[in-house]
Amino acid sequence: xxxPALGPEAWALGPSVLRDMHKIRVVIAKPGLDGHDRGAKVxxxxxxxxxxxxxxxxxxxxPEQIVNAALQEDADxxxxxxxxxxHMHICPRVVELxxxxxxxxxxxxVGGIIPDTDVPKLNAIGVEGIFQPGTPMQDIxxxxxxxxxxxxxxxx
Amino acid sequence: MGAPADTTHAKRVVERxxxxxxxxxxxxxxxxxxxxxxxxxxxxxxxxxxxxxWTMRQFAxxxxxxxxxxxxxxxxxxxxxxxxxxxxxxxxxxxxxDHELSLGEVGKCGVSIxxxxxxxxxxxxxxxxxxxTSMTINGPASMILAMYLVxxxxxxxxxxxxxxxxxxxxxxxxxxxxxxxxxxxxxxxLVTDVxxxxxEQMPRWNTISVSGYHIREAGATAAQExxxxxxxxxxxxxxxxxxxxxxxxxxxxxxxxxxxxxxxFEELAKFRAARRIWACVMRDRFKAHSPRSWQLRFxxxxxxxxxTAQQPYNNVVRTALQAMAAVLGGAQSLHTNAxxxxxxxxxxxxxxxxxxxxxxxxxxxxxxxxxDPLGGSYYVEALTTALExxxxxxxxxxxxxxxxxxxxxxxYPQREIAxxxxxxxxxxxxxxxIIVGVNQFTADEEAPIKTLYIDEAAQQRQLARxxxxxxxxxxxxxxxxxxxxxxxxxxxxxTMPLLLDxxxxxxxxxxxxxxxxxxxxxxxxxxxx
Numbered sequence: 001x002x003x004p005a006l007g008p009e010a011w012a013l014g015p016s017v018l019r020d021m022h023k024i025r026v027v028i029a030k031p032g033l034d035g036h037d038r039g040a041k042v043x044x045x046x047x048x049x050x051x052x053x054x055x056x057x058x059x060x061x062x063p064e065q066i067v068n069a070a071l072q073e074d075a076d077x078x079x080x081x082x083x084x085x086x087h088m089h090i091c092p093r094v095v096e097l098x099x100x101x102x103x104x105x106x107x108x109x110v111g112g113i114i115p116d117t118d119v120p121k122l123n124a125i126g127v128e129g130i131f132q133p134g135t136p137m138q139d140i141x142x143x144x145x146x147x148x149x150x151x152x153x154x155x156x
Numbered sequence: 157m158g159a160p161a162d163t164t165h166a167k168r169v170v171e172r173x174x175x176x177x178x179x180x181x182x183x184x185x186x187x188x189x190x191x192x193x194x195x196x197x198x199x200x201x202x203x204x205x206x207x208x209x210w211t212m213r214q215f216a217x218x219x220x221x222x223x224x225x226x227x228x229x230x231x232x233x234x235x236x237x238x239x240x241x242x243x244x245x246x247x248x249x250x251x252x253x254d255h256e257l258s259l260g261e262v263g264k265c266g267v268s269i270x271x272x273x274x275x276x277x278x279x280x281x282x283x284x285x286x287x288x289t290s291m292t293i294n295g296p297a298s299m300i301l302a303m304y305l306v307x308x309x310x311x312x313x314x315x316x317x318x319x320x321x322x323x324x325x326x327x328x329x330x331x332x333x334x335x336x337x338x339x340x341x342x343x344x345x346l347v348t349d350v351x352x353x354x355x356e357q358m359p360r361w362n363t364i365s366v367s368g369y370h371i372r373e374a375g376a377t378a379a380q381e382x383x384x385x386x387x388x389x390x391x392x393x394x395x396x397x398x399x400x401x402x403x404x405x406x407x408x409x410x411x412x413x414x415x416x417x418x419x420x421f422e423e424l425a426k427f428r429a430a431r432r433i434w435a436c437v438m439r440d441r442f443k444a445h446s447p448r449s450w451q452l453r454f455x456x457x458x459x460x461x462x463x464t465a466q467q468p469y470n471n472v473v474r475t476a477l478q479a480m481a482a483v484l485g486g487a488q489s490l491h492t493n494a495x496x497x498x499x500x501x502x503x504x505x506x507x508x509x510x511x512x513x514x515x516x517x518x519x520x521x522x523x524x525x526x527x528d529p530l531g532g533s534y535y536v537e538a539l540t541t542a543l544e545x546x547x548x549x550x551x552x553x554x555x556x557x558x559x560x561x562x563x564x565x566x567x568y569p570q571r572e573i574a575x576x577x578x579x580x581x582x583x584x585x586x587x588x589x590i591i592v593g594v595n596q597f598t599a600d601e602e603a604p605i606k607t608l609y610i611d612e613a614a615q616q617r618q619l620a621r622x623x624x625x626x627x628x629x630x631x632x633x634x635x636x637x638x639x640x641x642x643x644x645x646x647x648x649x650x651t652m653p654l655l656l657d658x659x660x661x662x663x664x665x666x667x668x669x670x671x672x673x674x675x676x677x678x679x680x681x682x683x684x685x
Contacts, residue, residue: 036333038461041578062257085265133464
């Protein structure tokens with residue numbers, strides 16, 4: 001599936017608006033060995049229903065595979081779902097690989113069982129959204145929407 | 157009843173009042189029977205919990221085998237009556253702690269068991285003949301069972317006296333929990349190898365725990381949990397028969413594992429419906445003659461997914477109510493979740509409180525005095541029948557697809573569950589479903605509670621032990637055992653004796669699983685959203 005074709009009126013408005021009308025592209029990934037994918041699948045569907053283009057990688061993706069998917073899919077956002085406690089190993093690696101590949105514009109968010117004590121550490125390395133158990137889907141949709149728009153605005 | 161699968165997502169209508177009319181078609185002898193009588197709707201034992209209380213079996217495991225061993229001793233001292241091993245993700249996936257995918261996962265979600273040496277440490281000072289042990293593992297179930305057997309052998313404990321359960325339910329891994337290794341069909345071969353081996357060597361062992369728990373946690377409704385679990389059970393029986401086993405030789409050792417969720421009456425009715433459906437399936441579909449083949453025995457666990465990170469003390473109340481539903485539904489054993497499990501693995505204090513919850517139900521409430529005390533309730537009987545009917549619609553659909561393996565291969569149960577999971581999340585967002593402390597009665601400020609933090613030390617210790625094992629063992633003996641395993645897998649030989657030899661030589665879990673990966677390959681799921 002691709003986004004809707006843009007008509008000539010969109011081109012006339014210039015590149016920043018063009019970007020704005022382009023669907024937000026999100027790679028939802030499930031890194032590590034854990035197979036509990038309920039959250040990843042529910043959020044993938046919520047983002048899709050909110051009008052975003054969602055690519056779900058499936059299970060057991062390495063950070064390398066996730067970053068490659070983001071590159072190939074021209075993703076605006078990477079959403080990681082981690083419940084196993086391995087987030088402090090996986091998130092830094094994903095952020096580091098994004099930097100290596102020059103994908104510094106990609107918004108990184110993580111959802112799952114993340115203890116409070118790890119939240120500031122993840123923020124510090126550049127994981128901007130951290131969604132703990134009980135977060136409403138709409139909050140995640142709004143967060144992604146707000147942050148990707150802010151980036152587009154600052155780049156135009 | 158060929159209703160399109162979609163309609164099963166419709167919410168069941170609950171009436172304001174149930175009357176004798178609600179159960180007019182029910183016949184006592186045919187549909188209920190006394191406890192201990194076919195179709196066992198009211199329970200499998202005439203004496204209920206007066207004859208035998210349920211086993212209080214708390215699922216536990218984290219870090220190194222030594223750390224988990226300490227927790228087990230504490231649970232047994234606190235009055236726990238059975239053990240239940242939680243393994244870490246590398247173990248569940250058949251990977252050694254030094255595999256690249258194991259990084260950051262060793263000892264985190266359970267205990268790390270990489271070889272017989274770890275199994276020795278896990279049960280240090282615990283008499284295998286005096287306790288019952290449940291081991292929640294599926295992909296590498298037979299390898300872990302082989303380790304338990306060799307440990308018993310070392311200590312001179314007769315295999316025939318061992319009592320406990322190996323989960324060994326690979327179908328629900330493909331459906332819900334996703335800790336699979338090999339493709340479905342060779343995976344089923346490992347399962348039936350365990351059936352055949354245990355039928356001869358381990359008469360008191362439950363060779364499988366057909367599990368709805370994870371199916372429910374992944375988002376299934378109560379009816380879907382009931383339907384998919386029992387349909388999985390049918391698939392295992394069919395594969396056992398197809399492997400040449402007599403139904404009454406292995407069916408009595410099949411056990412079940414259900415979730416006990418928050419909708420109180422629906423849950424206890426689900427357990428009653430499960431017994432009736434299974435009795436009928438085993439007698440009429442499979443022509444089993446032994447009443448022991450007809451009797452559905454089950455373990456229950458309160459719903460992990462219902463636990464909230466917000467206002468975690470509320471979880472104690474949720475768990476108590478869910479546990480009551482399981483007891484009123486006639487569970488043979490029960491695990492109660494700890495209040496902090498939406499945040500982390502439980503602390504020792506939280507785990508003890510969870511056990512105390514069961515003890516209070518057993519000792520203080522009087523619930524255990526009467527067998528099936530809610531039997532005959534217009535509502536409970538109507539609900540039991542409604543759930544049974546919903547499950548049978550699913551049976552038809554899956555039968556028409558060619559069975560559960562075929563249904564899984566086309567992603568059918570996976571899609572049904574994903575749909576329900578999404579709907580239940582939407583119901584929470586719209587407050588159609590209230591979760592206290594989450595979308596209603598919320599608090600702005602909450603004092604954090606103490607949680608268990610598992611550091612990286614466990615990984616270091618496990619890596620060191622693995623190194624030591626590899627240096628100390630006879631590597632030629634290991635290589636020969638692994639080669640024999642690989643050769644046996646390629647032919648039709650039962651893999652259990654070959655695994656026992658590999659374990660005796662201290663082959664690691666990852667090595668044994670790799671030998672079979674060479675023959676069968678690995679399963680890669682096409683994700684269904």
